[in-house]
Amino acid sequence: MRLSLVPGVCGLAVLLTAPVTAQHPLPARSFEPSLPAVAPQPAPPVVEWWRNGGPRIRLTDQRLGPALRNGVERSSLLRGLVDRIEASNVFVYAGIDPRMIKGLAGRLVFVGSAGTHRYLRVMLHPELGGDQMIATLAHELQHVVEVIEHPEVDSESALTTLYERIGQSNRAGGLQGWETNAALDMGYEVRRELNIGTAAALARREAAKREARN
Numbered sequence: 001m002r003l004s005l006v007p008g009v010c011g012l013a014v015l016l017t018a019p020v021t022a023q024h025p026l027p028a029r030s031f032e033p034s035l036p037a038v039a040p041q042p043a044p045p046v047v048e049w050w051r052n053g054g055p056r057i058r059l060t061d062q063r064l065g066p067a068l069r070n071g072v073e074r075s076s077l078l079r080g081l082v083d084r085i086e087a088s089n090v091f092v093y094a095g096i097d098p099r100m101i102k103g104l105a106g107r108l109v110f111v112g113s114a115g116t117h118r119y120l121r122v123m124l125h126p127e128l129g130g131d132q133m134i135a136t137l138a139h140e141l142q143h144v145v146e147v148i149e150h151p152e153v154d155s156e157s158a159l160t161t162l163y164e165r166i167g168q169s170n171r172a173g174g175l176q177g178w179e180t181n182a183a184l185d186m187g188y189e190v191r192r193e194l195n196i197g198t199a200a201a202l203a204r205r206e207a208a209k210r211e212a213r214n
């Protein structure tokens with residue numbers, strides 16, 4: 001939420017319309033505590049998303065902030081996922097699991113539900129590199145969208161039932177789990193978008209260098 005730093009218009013208007021006789025010259029030196037010249041600003045209006053529970057994607061590890069920002073700037077698919085989740089009633093706590101076993105890049109856990117709100121946790125492997133982390137996050141957020149599309153999922157067992165139906169069983173990292181083609185495709189496609197964007201940026205840089213030499 002952005003807060004305005006512009007002084008309150010009401011307070012300014014009061015100062016401008018104050019009668020001249022009410023003005024007192026300041027003493028040359030004063031030890032009076034300084035008081036604000038402008039009346040306190042009224043609280044800014046609360047925006048809709050805040051009234052409705054706040055942002056849906058909440059990062060629990062600061063390493064994910066740059067990855068998400070960078071990914072949203074470079075991948076329209078990831079932007080679409082984020083928009084979809086922010087418009088939903090599913091809250092996602094996304095972080096990094098330092099104890100995640102080898103062979104797993106990420107995982108999704110059902111945390112709980114309260115009324116129409118549902119809560120999930122997405123955990124990523126700590127050794128994922130820059131674009132790999134973005135693509136894995138997109139993969140896991142596609143799983144979040146799968147939960148959004150199935151409002152009947154309101155517990156860990158209901159999540160398992162959903163993936164038994166729409167996913168394929170696997171034993172990544174030696175653990176029983178499930179995977180979907182949609183999430184696999186999302187990870188690949190986001191990675192492709194990132195690669196194309198990187199290649200285009202390099203080509204533009206080379207073209208600019210050639211231009212500068214000529």
Ligand SMILES: [Zn+2]
Pocket residue numbers: 139140143178179180183184
């Ligand atoms: Zn998956």
